[in-house]
Amino acid sequence: MFFEDLDYWATSGGGWLHRVPAYLKLVWLGGVVAAIIFVYDFLFYGALYVVLLAFLFTSRLPARRILAASAYPLVFLTFLFLSARGLDVFAALYFAVRVMAVALTILLVVATTPLPRLLAAGRFLPKFLVAGLFLSYRAIFILAAVAGDVRTAYRLRGAPGWRRPRRFIANTGRAVGYVVVAALERSENAAAALKVRGFDGRIHL
Amino acid sequence: MAHLHLPDGVLPFYLWAAGYAAVAVALFPLWLKFRRARNLVVFARAGFFAALMAVAMSFPVAPLAYHLNLAALAGIVAGPAAAFLACLFANVILASLGHGGVTVIGLNTVTLGAEAVGAFAVFRALAFIRPTWPRAFAAAVVALAAGTTLAYGVVVAGTRDFGDVVERGRGSVVAFELFDHPARHPVAPAGEGPGEVSPGRLAVLFYGFGAVGWVLEALVTATVAAYVKKAAPRLFPEAT
Numbered sequence: 001m002f003f004e005d006l007d008y009w010a011t012s013g014g015g016w017l018h019r020v021p022a023y024l025k026l027v028w029l030g031g032v033v034a035a036i037i038f039v040y041d042f043l044f045y046g047a048l049y050v051v052l053l054a055f056l057f058t059s060r061l062p063a064r065r066i067l068a069a070s071a072y073p074l075v076f077l078t079f080l081f082l083s084a085r086g087l088d089v090f091a092a093l094y095f096a097v098r099v100m101a102v103a104l105t106i107l108l109v110v111a112t113t114p115l116p117r118l119l120a121a122g123r124f125l126p127k128f129l130v131a132g133l134f135l136s137y138r139a140i141f142i143l144a145a146v147a148g149d150v151r152t153a154y155r156l157r158g159a160p161g162w163r164r165p166r167r168f169i170a171n172t173g174r175a176v177g178y179v180v181v182a183a184l185e186r187s188e189n190a191a192a193a194l195k196v197r198g199f200d201g202r203i204h205l
Numbered sequence: 206m207a208h209l210h211l212p213d214g215v216l217p218f219y220l221w222a223a224g225y226a227a228v229a230v231a232l233f234p235l236w237l238k239f240r241r242a243r244n245l246v247v248f249a250r251a252g253f254f255a256a257l258m259a260v261a262m263s264f265p266v267a268p269l270a271y272h273l274n275l276a277a278l279a280g281i282v283a284g285p286a287a288a289f290l291a292c293l294f295a296n297v298i299l300a301s302l303g304h305g306g307v308t309v310i311g312l313n314t315v316t317l318g319a320e321a322v323g324a325f326a327v328f329r330a331l332a333f334i335r336p337t338w339p340r341a342f343a344a345a346v347v348a349l350a351a352g353t354t355l356a357y358g359v360v361v362a363g364t365r366d367f368g369d370v371v372e373r374g375r376g377s378v379v380a381f382e383l384f385d386h387p388a389r390h391p392v393a394p395a396g397e398g399p400g401e402v403s404p405g406r407l408a409v410l411f412y413g414f415g416a417v418g419w420v421l422e423a424l425v426t427a428t429v430a431a432y433v434k435k436a437a438p439r440l441f442p443e444a445t
Binding site for chain 1: 245298424
């Protein structure tokens with residue numbers, strides 16, 4: 001799963017970007033977001049994208065996978081371009097560079113900083129939001145393990161593919177159902193554990 | 206599977222700021238309730254459902270980036286408060302994967318949250334239907350259609366000045382003559398110039414692809430809801 005890979009790269013990577021303090025990366029991300037509001041210049045975004053590519057290729061990260069993930073917004077843009085009249089090559093390139101520059105910035109920040117450290121740097125966020133995000137972050141790995149086991153069991157029992165759609169959807173529903181029940185049970189346990197430990201809405205990172 | 210996650214850099218500032226404001230308004234009573242009652246079950250459910258949604262959304266199930274989003278399921282099984290909070294957490298996590306933007310976390314949460322809360326409301330309104338499967342299926346289809354409509358409205362409202370943004374971006378490039386400028390070509394009638402997004406075409410694309418997603422997602426939602434009701438009735442909030 002991409003999230004597990006990102007976490008692995010962030011915690012075990014040894015590139016120069018990994019050594020940059022988390023708050024500086026957040027300031028950098030804030031700068032790029034501010035640029036989205038105030039800057040419209042194509043050359044600015046072109047230059048920014050080239051700089052980001054240089055960061056990516058020098059920070060010991062799997063460049064191809066990160067670039068592929070940063071291209072996800074192009075799906076949305078394709079819909080937009082298909083419904084726009086008379087857009088030229090420039091418009092397509094302009095928006096593609098603009099959205100991919102932001103996506104690549106975020107991915108570089110997340111792939112080089114463990115999430116707990118990012119959350120710790122985000123002290124300006126509401127406490128319950130930070131606590132909820134941390135809980136979700138922990139839950140992802142727990143549920144990914146459950147989902148992985150279910151997937152293995154599903155395949156071992158000869159999982160039907162799209163050729164038998166009715167059975168495929170029924171079985172997928174049951175498999176997801178099992179993971180949902182596991183999530184609900186574990187959330188109750190987590191709530192009990194938080195209560196026992198006197199959780200006051202803040203997680204100390 | 207009902208709509209696309211909005212990326213950064215496309216919608217204007219006033220729109221995504223409004224998205225954050227809407228989320229803040231929706232969360233304020235939840236936050237007050239949490240402060241007073243310390244409802245940790247809702248909080249933990251939101252955290253785990255957000256994780257579940259993030260895991261589901263990172264697995265493509267069909268071409269064209271179709272994936273389950275489980276928002277309707279969250280609304281039906283976890284209740285509206287936990288589901289809305291889960292949508293916010295899930296969108297923050299997804300934004301960190303480059304799946305949906307940082308600036309539009311508010312708007313994506315409003316869209317996804319509307320699906321979750323809508324599914325809960327419709328599921329509750331259909332209490333006269335005894336079997337869980339058809340009730341959850343209908344609730345999911347209605348909620349997902351509403352979510353798509355909301356996302357469509359946001360995109361139409363946000364891309365009215367799409368052509369202007371392109372023109373402003375073209376400024377420095379024209380000086381270097383890197384691209385041909387459309388001003389050299391005949392001027393199109395008002396509202397039909399280069400870069401104008403056609404709401405009709407966008408509707409065909411949104412609802413055309415979205416409808417397939419509604420049915421697939423609703424099938425899974427209904428099957429999962431029926432499974433949870435049967436396998437773990439204690440965990441299923443009877444919304445009647």
